[in-house]
Amino acid sequence: MILTKILLGLLQIVFLMALAPLVQGIIKKIKALFQSRRGPSIFQSYFDLIKFLKKDQVVSEQASWIFHITPYICMISVLTVGALVPVIGVSVPLGFAGDALVVVYLFAVMRFFMALAGLDTGSAFGGMASSREMMVASLAEPALLLSLFTLALTAGSLNLSGMVQKLADLKIAVISPSYLLVFVAFVMVVLAETGRIPVDNPTTHLELTMIHEGMILEYSGRYLALMEWSAWIKQLILFTLLANLFAPWEIHLLWYPPKILVLAILVACIESSVAKLRLFRIPDLLAVSTALSILALITLVLKGL
Amino acid sequence: MIAETAEQILNLLTTPLLILSLMIVGQSRIGASIRLYTFQSANLALLCFAVGYFEQEFSLYWVGLLTLVIKVVLIPTVLLYIVNKIKVAREVEQLIGAPSSLIISAALIGLSYYTTRPILEDLYVVTKDCLPVSIALVLIGLFIMIGRKKAVMQIVGLLIMENGIFLAALATTLGMPLAVELGIFFDLLVGALIMGILVYHINQTFETIDVDKLTRLKG
Amino acid sequence: MQSFLLILPLFLYLAGAISSLWFSARPSKSVRWAFGCALGASFLSFLTSLSLLISGTSLRVSFPGFLPYTRFEILADGLSNYFIGIISLLACATTLFSFAYVREYFGRKSVGFLGFSYNIFLLSMILVTLANNALMFIIFWELMTVISYFLVIFEDTQEEARRAGFIYLVMTHVGSALILVTFFIFFQFTNSFDFDDFRQTGPTLSVILRSLLFLLTFIGFGTKAGIIPLHVWLPHAHPSAPSNISALMSGVMIKTAIYAFIRVVYSFLGADQLWWGLVVLMIGALSALLGVMYALMEHDLKRLLAYHSIENIGIISMGIGMALIFLSLKHYPLAALATIAGLYHVMNHAMFKGLLFLCSGSILQATHTRNIEDLGGLIKKMPWTAFYFLIGSVSISALPPFNGFVSEWLTYQSLLSGGMLSSVPIKVIAPLVGAILALTGALAATCFVKAFGITFLALPRSEHARKAQEAPPAMKMGMGLLALMCGVSGVLPTFFISLLDHVTVSLLNTSVSEKMIYPAGLALIPVESRFSSLSTTTLALLLLAFLPVPWILIRLFRPFRQRIHETWNCGIKLNPRMEYTATAFSNPIQMVFKKLYQPREEVRISYLKKPYFLKSLVYQSHITSIFEERLYRPIQQAILRLSHRVRTMQTGSIHTYLAYIFMTLILLLIFAR
Incomplete structure (x- = not known):
């Protein structure tokens, strides 16, 4: 019994790992369509990964062991998150190990080490990107947690599966002003966390504006594969959270792909229709997100659901 | 009958204490002040003997004797010696003039009678009338310390205060145990000696014993 | 037996202190003795407190009084044991560290004195948590403050350390004064300095009085704990002390204030006012x-x-x-x-x-x-x-x-x-x-x-x-x-x-x-509700269990190979001056929170040829510490102004001083009548 549960949990992780590059490919494809390009195949990300995994890698002579452990840490922490999040079923076998806070803080582990790796090689690009990433993340964190808190108080549970279950039980009654406010706040935070326009440009590879790309600039070959892959899994997990928390109906394998597809289209639309913000305008965006979460909390307390 | 007589005699003996301290307040020469202090101490010793006689306390004779030796002989001798040695102006140099000093002292005596009255009502010793006098002596002694410029007069003021405290002990508990008394006397003697030496050195260093001039020392 | 084990470390600390001074002429021997004793003592007291904590017993040891109102009694209950455990555990580590670290000071400073203060510092912290009498508490509290002051100014050749020590002393004594007032107010009502009596009488006092006591306690202990805005001493004092001492000061000394605050507010004041909690919560968030x-x-x-x-x-x-x-x-x-x-x-x-x-x-x-x-x-x-x-x-x-x-x-x-x-x-x-x-x-x-x-x-x-x-x-x-x-x-x-x-x-x-x-000691849940759960044990196991995944992925297609090459730096050889600096790293945050930091920036550029070839560029940025400048500076100035006024009282004339005494005496005589 316990064994099947654990196996199910592992299956979920494999599922996330397998699907993550596809979602990235789909977003790229949709963006290409917006730009009237044919764009690469939606499976291109898989080919990239295989290519990276086959390549030898070049490591900076300044790199210390921090540089070497970071890809491992990114991968294992994102996989652990994958074990805690309800994906295609409400119950998660290992869900008792951590709640929404753990998810947020495991992403923080990833970020912490990525930022260190950015500093490790001594290049100014890495340092600049690390510094900016940490700034953006610091400001995104209160908004993210506050919106999760509001949901948790609505649902009476901070454990993700419990939260999803309660929200699903509420059926249509769940749609309340506070819920909608949280949704908008959450989307903004997800854009920041996944390094999307208007916060960061994922397609840039050598600009002074790059954040995520800057931190992993020195990575190549297999480490790069791990870093990219874990970033994609993180993105998929955040989408999954969005899907399951804000459309908590019909949580099973059949309805999961359409939900994620809708989100991918949404993100691609936002990326294509909005310009990237100047670095010091990003705090304004995140402040709006935080303000919306606070508003959501207050409406929740004053008006109930 | 005897108790009343005793009280009367003691009353008679305490009055000169006040008068003498008032005279010190009014006195304008250092030497004379010290001599007046000598008389006051002698008066105190006499009072001591009287109390000892009336209350059959033999230890008080010893105390009286010690008072005579130390306060009447030793301390005045030391002080006079220093005054002669320093050879500065013998005038007391008052900050507050003699007439107003006397008025203030009188007020202080009044105050001490006023404040001690509630205590006196509960006090049943033969010497109880000495208590207001003793407080008055303490206050006047302190007042002398404030109102006089020369360091030697500060010593005199302190000695008068000590006489007051001695009298207070005598008035309330018929004197402290002899051991304590001995300690106090010794303290006083050494204190007077040290202060004397200090005054001498102040004079050596600053060529004055006018404590007003010492304000330069403050930070 | 247990009480003996509780007391023994205290004497070991004393032994360490004395032997350290005794051998101060021979630094390495002094170090061996001082830190050897401290290590033994802290290890022993760690074990004792742990065993007391596990068994859940509290110990009470009384000594005959040697001061009026002071029953010299120590009480090791759960809270004390917990704090002693932490202090001793940290002390074990810092002591081990100190054996080698204090060699730094050989020949420069008196290591004997350092060893002495170190032991007394630990001793006083432990006694603060053990004291079951307000006077005893105050005595050890002050001992702790004073000895840590000496440790802060240990490197007194540095101007910075002396200044830090001064700020530390002033701030903590303001705090101590408030604590003293608190205990004296208790004394007014209990007629005793025993904590046991405080415990009994405290909760029966009126709400207004208890609220006053709460505020006094919070400010008094908050100063030592370093809550904002009473924190100003902390960033000066902790860095100035030798690092092993900084570890103890930051790690446990400021926690003794938390200990005392909990003791007073929970046990003596019977926390029943909502706003007390709100004040602590808000100040905590601000800090x-x-x-x-x-x-x-x-x-x-x-x-x-x-x-x-x-x-x-x-x-x-x-x-x-x-x-x-x-x-x-x-x-x-x-x-x-x-x-x-x-x-x-x-x-x-x-x-x-x-x-x-x-x-x-x-x-x-x-x-x-x-x-x-x-x-x-x-x-x-x-x-x-x-x-x-x-x-x-x-x-x-x-x-x-x-x-x-x-x-x-x-x-x-x-x-x-x-x-x-x-x-x-x-x-x-x-x-x-x-x-x-x-x-x-x-x-x-x-x-x-x-x-x-x-x-x-x-x-x-x-x-x-x-x-x-x-x-x-x-x-x-x-x-x-x-x-x-x-x-x-x-x-x-x-x-x-x-x-x-x-x-x-x-x-x-x-x-x-x-x-x-829950369940079976695996996960933590917040009390009754199944609101959420956490099992770091499982998380750690999961993290480890996933470790083979990236390892295999890397070796999936071909054996692992890598080349070492220089960092890509736009074709220029990397040198340290090109690296991102700490100032640059935190600059975005400084820009975002400009309102709070109120930075003053200064850029000086000199050109070889305008505007492309720089000869030098100097960038300076200072942040404004609002509490020091907006809160403490005005207070300081007000005090200085007041002191200048008061200074007229301070004439330096003996007569004036005597007159003050005289006036006081007369007033007392009149009032006491």
Whole structure:
């Protein structure tokens, strides 16, 4: 019994790992369509990964062991998150190990080490990107947690599966002003966390504006594969959270792909229709997100659901 | 009958204490002040003997004797010696003039009678009338310390205060145990000696014993 | 037997102190004696307190009084034992570290005196937590303050250290004065200085009086704990002391204030006012946030750590504040949860902050600089120190599965439990404070990316950093012990929670360990509700279990191969001047929170040929410390003005002084009549 549960949990992780590059490919494809390009195949990300995994890698002579452990840490922490999040079923076998806070803080582990790796090689690009990433993340964190808190108080549970279950039980009654406010706040935070326009440009590879790309600039070959892959899994997990928390109906394998597809289209639309913000305008965006979460909390307390 | 007589005699003996301290307040020469202090101490010793006689306390004779030796002989001798040695102006140099000093002292005596009255009502010793006098002596002694410029007069003021405290002990508990008394006397003697030496050195260093001039020392 | 084991370490500390002074002419012998005794004593008292805590017993030992009103009595109950355990454990590590670290001072300073103060400092801290009498408490409290003052000014050749010592002394004595007032007010009503009497009489006092006492206690102990705005001494004093002492000061000394605050407010005042908890919670949130904000702008490694102590005291206060709120609403299990959150963070902070200060000591010894802008690349020269510092950084940034995360998680849980109460203000405030905690945590992570990254990674930025050497074994052992503790208390929280349960039993008469540890000691849940759960043990196992995945992926297609090459730097050879600096790293944050920092920036450029060829560029940026400039400067000026007025009273004339005495005497005579 316990064994099947654990196996199910592992299956979920494999599922996330397998699907993550596809979602990235789909977003790229949709963006290409917006730009009237044919764009690469939606499976291109898989080919990239295989290519990276086959390549030898070049490591900076300044790199210390921090540089070497970071890809491992990114991968294992994102996989652990994958074990805690309800994906295609409400119950998660290992869900008792951590709640929404753990998810947020495991992403923080990833970020912490990525930022260190950015500093490790001594290049100014890495340092600049690390510094900016940490700034953006610091400001995104209160908004993210506050919106999760509001949901948790609505649902009476901070454990993700419990939260999803309660929200699903509420059926249509769940749609309340506070819920909608949280949704908008959450989307903004997800854009920041996944390094999307208007916060960061994922397609840039050598600009002074790059954040995520800057931190992993020195990575190549297999480490790069791990870093990219874990970033994609993180993105998929955040989408999954969005899907399951804000459309908590019909949580099973059949309805999961359409939900994620809708989100991918949404993100691609936002990326294509909005310009990237100047670095010091990003705090304004995140402040709006935080303000919306606070508003959501207050409406929740004053008006109930 | 005897108790009343005793009280009367003691009353008679305490009055000169006040008068003498008032005279010190009014006195304008250092030497004379010290001599007046000598008389006051002698008066105190006499009072001591009287109390000892009336209350059959033999230890008080010893105390009286010690008072005579130390306060009447030793301390005045030391002080006079220093005054002669320093050879500065013998005038007391008052900050507050003699007439107003006397008025203030009188007020202080009044105050001490006023404040001690509630205590006196509960006090049943033969010497109880000495208590207001003793407080008055303490206050006047302190007042002398404030109102006089020369360091030697500060010593005199302190000695008068000590006489007051001695009298207070005598008035309330018929004197402290002899051991304590001995300690106090010794303290006083050494204190007077040290202060004397200090005054001498102040004079050596600053060529004055006018404590007003010492304000330069403050930070 | 147990009471003997409780007392024995105290005498060992004394022995260490005296022998250290005795041998002060021979430094290495003095060190052996001083720290040998201290090690034995702290190990022994750690074991004793642990065994007392596990068995849940409290010990009471009385000695005949030698001062009026003072029954010399020590009481080791749950709370005391817990704090003694933390103090002793940290002391074990710092003592190990000190064996090698104090060699730094041979020939320069009196090591004998250092050993003496070290032992007395530990002794006084332990006695503060044991004292069961207000006068005794005050005596040891003052002893602790004074001896730590001497340790702060130990390197008194530095102007900075003397100034730090002065600020420290002034601030803590203001605090001590308030504590004294508190105890005297108690004395008025109990006619005794015994804590037992305080316990009985305290809760029966009127609400207004108790509120006054609460404020006095909060400000008095808050000064020592370093809550904002009473923190100004802390960033000056902690960095000036030798690093082993900084570790103790930051790790446990400021916690004794938390101990005393809990003792007074929980037991003597019978916490039943909602606003007390709110005040503590709000001030805690403010301290946490501003502490980390100022830490971010700091480039002096030890000052940075000192500011983080303010932050963590804030987090602890959040837990305690929520506990007071729950207590006033009579939710005892939740109060126990919040208390456990605060107290667990007390321990965790002691471990990781102690570790970080010891690491900074190791860096200081190797490079002779505390300015991280001059460091860099140390990870290659000092791999162990770097590793330990990383553990400390990860713990303090509250990253799972390390200990900082567990206690912050518990704090979040108590805040969210507040969000589910019926009181509307608390419902809004508690989750908002949770958001502040989130911001604090994220900023702390940023700060430690900076601290670790700039100090240890990339190329060395100065000659000092280039010549650094790894710390000697004793120092590594001290740091290793704490790093181990950071991991253990992170991964096995259930053991520590069950220990803490004895504390809440002695404090609140509420046992929650069965409600918190579920199922089968694997996961923590916030008391009754199945609101959420956490199992760092499972998380750690999961993380380890996934480790083969990337390992296999990397070797999936071909054997692992890599080439070493220089860092890509737009075709120019990399040199240390091109690296990102700490100033640059924290600049975005400074820009975002401009309103708070009010930076004054100055750029001086001189050109070879305008506008493209620079000869030199000087950039200076200072932040305004609002509390020092807006709060303390005016107070200071007001006091100075007042003092100038009062100075006219201070004539230097003996007659005036005598007149003051005279007036006082006369007034007393009249009033006392």
